[in-house]
Amino acid sequence: MDPEKPYKGKVMIKVLIIYDESNYPASLVCDLKREAIQVESVQDGGEGAS
Secondary structure, X not given: OOOHHHHHHHHHXXXXXXXXXXXXXXXHHHHHHXXXXXXXXXXXXXXXXX
């Protein structure tokens, strides 16, 4: 188990969301946020289960 990998992934997702909010339409940002939440949930579940 490598604690740095999921942490770095979440940080990059959050930076992407902040960047996209200022440059893209709100509807697209909502889709990106939904995907980011799903990715974080998968990472958390995977790391917690192992």
